Every structure is written in C-alpha cells, then in structure tokens.
Amino acid sequence: MPVVGDFYDFSSILSEQERSHLAALREYLEREVRPIVTEHWVNATFPRELVRGLADAGATGFAWPETRRFENSAVFRGFITIELGRIDASVATYIGVQNGLVMGTLGVCGSEAQRAEWLPKLNSGEVVGAFGLTEPLSGSDSAQGLRTTAKREGDHWVLNGRKRWIGNATISDVTIIWAKDADDGNVKGFIVPNDTPGFTATKIENKQSLRIVQNADITLENVRVPHELKLEHANSFRDTAKVLRLTRAEVAWGAVANAIGAYEVALAYAKAREQFGKPIAGHQLVQDLLTKSLGNITASLAMCVRVSQMLDEGTQRDEHSALAKAYATARMREAVAWCRELFGGNGIVSEYDVVRFFADAEALYSYEGTREMNTLIVGRAITGHAAFV
Structure with a gap:
C-alpha cells in the first residue's frame, strides 16, 4: 500500500521485492521510531539505540556492491528516504549523512x-560517520573558499582548520574531512577517526530545526592521518561534487518526505477535529489547504522519480539534481506552512507533530x-553563462 501522500502511486513502478522491503521498513519505523521522536526533538537528543535497528531494518547500503542486499533502483532508494522522512526529518538526515554523504564518499572516492x-561497518551501524565539508567562513563557496589544509609529511597527512554544521559529528566514530592540499591547492578527502589527537567536535546548541541531528563545530589542530586513510580517488573538488x-x-x-509527514498528520487531524458540528475535513477552506499541499507533494515527487530514473540510466547531471532540490524544498516550505495553518493554535504545540x-x-x-546556489547551477546549464560571482 502506498504512503498517503503518494497520490499518483509512483511506488507502483517498483519491483515486488522493493515494495516488500519498504513495507517492512515502514512497520519498524512506525513501531520503534515514531513513538519516541517528539521527545528527542524537544530535548535535542539523538536516539543512539536506533542506529543498529535502522541498519537491520534496511535503511542503508543499497547503492554499493559491498553492502547491497538485492538489485534495486535509485527510485527505490528515494522511497526509503520517503519512509524515513515522513516519520521525522532528523532521522532521515542521520541516514542521509551515514548512507549518502559518508558511504557515498567511500563508494565514489574510496x-x-x-x-x-x-x-x-557503516552499513551495519558498527561505525557511525560524519561528513566534514562546510566551514565557518565557507559554505556556498566551498569549491574555492575551503580553508582547512592538508600537508603531506612522509607517510602521514597533517590537517589543520575548522568545520561547522557537521551532522552526526558528536556521535560519530569517523569523519570524512575535505581539506585543501597545501602543496598543489587541490581539495582532497580523508577518513579521520574522531579519537585522533587534535580532533575536537563540539555540539552546536539552541538549534530550532532538525533538533535531533547532532550538528557540531569541528576543530583540527595538527591532526595526523596515515596516508592509507587518504581517499584514493578524492583529489579535487570535482570528486567532491x-x-x-x-x-x-x-x-x-x-523534502518531499517532510511535506508528506506534515500532510499525513494534517489529514488525520482534519478528520478527527470537530468544529461547528462536524469534522473540519468537511470544510471547504480546510480541503483547499490539503489539496494545495498534496499538489506540491505530487509535483515534487514526480520530479524526484524522474531524476532518480536518470541516475539509473546514467544521464543525470548536476543541473538535474540541483533543479529537483531547489524546486522540491521550495514547494515543501509552502506545504508544511499550509499544514501547520490547518491546526490553528494547536499547530505550534509539539504533541501535535x-x-x-x-x-x-x-x-x-x-x-x-x-x-x-542551485538556481545558479541550473541557470548556467540553460543559458551557458555562469552567474556565481
């Protein structure tokens, strides 16, 4: 059975094995994750006890031969994100870092x-990873503005610099650190165990978004990394890209998953909440809010499905994923606002999700x-002119 927000039943294009796996993952998430996420969100804590459970339930590893359980599509892997994110965006983000950024870096550059x-080890949850690219003074301009340095000294590299907004960093065992080679100026990647002397991760406090995700500031002071932990195929920012x-x-x-999560709780609330003698789901303006939200979800989901199909076909380019990210997140922003509006005053109380x-x-x-930035990536592709600076 498709998720409530999959109005056009896009999941029907998946194989029977893929759909069966998603159903089992959903059952685990509903049973083990949904009941505890609100408390962790309010307290800004991460449920470390779920790491192995999420791995065992099959939330990770499907893209790589070393960890793949069965042949699968990029669309299927997108629907794994849907299942995670409709429960909680922070849990989906944790898996996005572990499975996408960290395992993705190993898969592409290792x-x-x-x-x-x-x-x-990452697939099983034995090791938790983080991805260290963004810096205090370098976010959108990471391709040129990276300040963290790596200096080769014999069979080691010495890393110095700072990173910011690094998800999972206070709970991780290793962090992928991107640093500029002090000799040739190219960006290179390193697998850095978090217990390496000179490596410090400090939790960023007082976040009001993705509160479960443990974002951190990282300081690297003469961190010595053996050459064998330098990612073999990470030798320029093109590899990072x-x-x-x-x-x-x-x-x-x-983004689609987050919008679906809001839509699902809004729809359930509309059916249960009574005003003027009947459920508010029977009022025209409430139906308008729900329909507009569903329209945003459906259009964005269609774009995501096609981008993932292009990935399987080997035709996806930077501008394709950039347009999907820019569009889906903008439409998500509208949809979650409409869903929150439907709750009235209850919409600002955490118990209503x-x-x-x-x-x-x-x-x-x-x-x-x-x-x-994603608009500029698309703009360069369609006009032939770069407008980044």
Whole structure:
C-alpha cells in the first residue's frame, strides 16, 4: 500500500521485492521510531539505540556492491528516504549523512580496500560517520573558499582548520574531512577517526530545526592521518561534487518526505477535529489547504522519480539534481506552512507533530546547496553563462 501522500502511486513502478522491503521498513519505523521522536526533538537528543535497528531494518547500503542486499533502483532508494522522512526529518538526515554523504564518499572516492573495510561497518551501524565539508567562513563557496589544509609529511597527512554544521559529528566514530592540499591547492578527502589527537567536535546548541541531528563545530589542530586513510580517488573538488550530485537529489526526496509527514498528520487531524458540528475535513477552506499541499507533494515527487530514473540510466547531471532540490524544498516550505495553518493554535504545540515538520523544513531548504546556489547551477546549464560571482 502506498504512503498517503503518494497520490499518483509512483511506488507502483517498483519491483515486488522493493515494495516488500519498504513495507517492512515502514512497520519498524512506525513501531520503534515514531513513538519516541517528539521527545528527542524537544530535548535535542539523538536516539543512539536506533542506529543498529535502522541498519537491520534496511535503511542503508543499497547503492554499493559491498553492502547491497538485492538489485534495486535509485527510485527505490528515494522511497526509503520517503519512509524515513515522513516519520521525522532528523532521522532521515542521520541516514542521509551515514548512507549518502559518508558511504557515498567511500563508494565514489574510496579505493577497493577502503570500500571493503569501511562500507560494511557503516552499513551495519558498527561505525557511525560524519561528513566534514562546510566551514565557518565557507559554505556556498566551498569549491574555492575551503580553508582547512592538508600537508603531506612522509607517510602521514597533517590537517589543520575548522568545520561547522557537521551532522552526526558528536556521535560519530569517523569523519570524512575535505581539506585543501597545501602543496598543489587541490581539495582532497580523508577518513579521520574522531579519537585522533587534535580532533575536537563540539555540539552546536539552541538549534530550532532538525533538533535531533547532532550538528557540531569541528576543530583540527595538527591532526595526523596515515596516508592509507587518504581517499584514493578524492583529489579535487570535482570528486567532491560527484558525491554531492548524488546526495542533492536525496535531499529533494527528503523534502518531499517532510511535506508528506506534515500532510499525513494534517489529514488525520482534519478528520478527527470537530468544529461547528462536524469534522473540519468537511470544510471547504480546510480541503483547499490539503489539496494545495498534496499538489506540491505530487509535483515534487514526480520530479524526484524522474531524476532518480536518470541516475539509473546514467544521464543525470548536476543541473538535474540541483533543479529537483531547489524546486522540491521550495514547494515543501509552502506545504508544511499550509499544514501547520490547518491546526490553528494547536499547530505550534509539539504533541501535535506538525510543528516538527514545519520547523525542520527550514534546514532542508538551506542545506546541500541553498535554493539560490542551485538556481545558479541550473541557470548556467540553460543559458551557458555562469552567474556565481
């Protein structure tokens, strides 16, 4: 049975095995995750006990031969994000970092030996990972403005610098650190165990979006990393961009998932809440809010499905994932606002859930490339002119 927000039943294009796996994952999420997420969101804590459970339930690893359980499509992997994000955007973001950014980096940029060592450990939850690209003074301009440095000294690299907004960093065992080679100026990637001397991760407090995600400031002070932990195929920002091309499309799926989560709780509330002698679901203006939200969800989901099909076909380009991310997050922002509006005053109380989706939308709208930056990526592709500076 498709999720409530999949109005056109896009999931029907999946194989029977893929649909069966999604149903089992949904059952786990409804039983183990939904009952506890609001408390963790309010307290800004991460339920570390779910790491192995999420892995066992099959939320990770499907893109890589080393961890793949069965042949699957990129559309199926997008629907895994739907199942996660309709429960909670923070849980989906945790998996997005673990499965997309960290395992994605190993899958795209790691050597055969690095893939064989790390991908199974990350897939099982034995190791939790983080992805260190963004810096205090470098976000949208990471391609040129990266300030963290790496200096080769014999069979080690010495890393110095700072990172910011690094998801999972206070609960992770290893962090992928992107740094500029002090000798050739190219961006390179490193697998850095968090217990390496000179590595410090400090939780960012007082977030009002994605509160369950443990974002951190990272300081690197003469962190010595063995050469074998330098990612073999991460030798320029073009290699970093290969990872981001994949995960940017995942964020578009995450935006749809967040909107679906808000829509589902709004629809249930509308059917249960009575005013003027009948459920508010029977009032025209409430139906208008629900229909507009569903329209945004359906249009965005159609775009995500096609972008993922292009990934399977080998035709997806940066501008395709950029347009999906920019469009889906903007439409999500509208939809969650309409869903929150439907609740009236109850919509700002955490026990009614919709406020989580409303607040979390702001982070999804901004991370993995702002709407403006993704617009410029698309704009360059369709006009032939770069307008970044």
